[in-house]
Amino acid sequence: DGGITQSPKYLFRKEGQNVTLSCEQNLNHDAMYWYRQDPGQGLRLIYYSQIVNDFQKGDIAEGYSVSREKKESFPLTVTSAQKNPTAFYLCASSIGRSFYGYTFGSGTRLTVV
Amino acid sequence: SQQGEEDPQALSIQEGENATMNCSYKTSINNLQWYRQNSGRGLVHLILIRSNEREKHSGRLRVTLDTSKKSSSLLITASRAADTASYFCATDAYNQGGKLIFGQGTELSVKP
Numbered sequence: 001d002g003g004i005t006q007s008p009k010y011l012f013r014k015e016g017q018n019v020t021l022s023c024e025q026n027l028n029h030d031a032m033y034w035y036r037q038d039p040g041q042g043l044r045l046i047y048y049s050q051i052v053n054d055f056q057k058g059d060i061a062e063g064y065s066v067s068r069e070k071k072e073s074f075p076l077t078v079t080s081a082q083k084n085p086t087a088f089y090l091c092a093s094s095i096g097r098s099f100y101g102y103t104f105g106s107g108t109r110l111t112v113v
Numbered sequence: 114s115q116q117g118e119e120d121p122q123a124l125s126i127q128e129g130e131n132a133t134m135n136c137s138y139k140t141s142i143n144n145l146q147w148y149r150q151n152s153g154r155g156l157v158h159l160i161l162i163r164s165n166e167r168e169k170h171s172g173r174l175r176v177t178l179d180t181s182k183k184s185s186s187l188l189i190t191a192s193r194a195a196d197t198a199s200y201f202c203a204t205d206a207y208n209q210g211g212k213l214i215f216g217q218g219t220e221l222s223v224k225p
Contacts, residue, residue, distance in 0.1 A: 006155075033212070042117075042201060043156075043215040050211065058212070090155055099205075101146055102213060104155035 002027045006105035012113045021076045021108045023091035032074035037088040086112050117202045117216030125222040132189040134219040136202030143205045150199045194225045
């Protein structure tokens, strides 16, 4: 079955550490996105990529980095520069533009300890 | 930049009742989409309505779009306890390069 997989489901980060969240899709979608969700709030766009080897900043890119070396993969690194990283992170993909909607992964919950 | 605002923020109803959620947005759109999120899970795409459509149905879901008022509503008829979730509208605006901008969501609780 095609889908989008995020791992790990839970992640704990110590102060000053970089951590990487994985996002893999086998839907042959061109575009991939990373969103952050804080409790009781909507989704805020961190980064997005519409084609391999290209990506753009979203509304809250500071303290995050991404790469898109393969069509199937769009990992997100939360760097030590992100001062408040505790949140629920959602990865999504779409065929191209959003004409057909996004497919979401099940999320990674990141907690600073 | 939050494009959509949803109303109400929370809604509690009894099983069998209808649930209506509203979404307002600010700029011209290509389409508007509704998503559902169960607690601690990813979002699931429910329905998409294009800017030249006024109403769309999918099972127990009915979505309307009024581009003159820049608003949309999602109606869930004959609700079930399993409909308990958060519902988000998302807009594909002309100036957003194909990205979706999500609203804050409506938290729906359906009591058995």
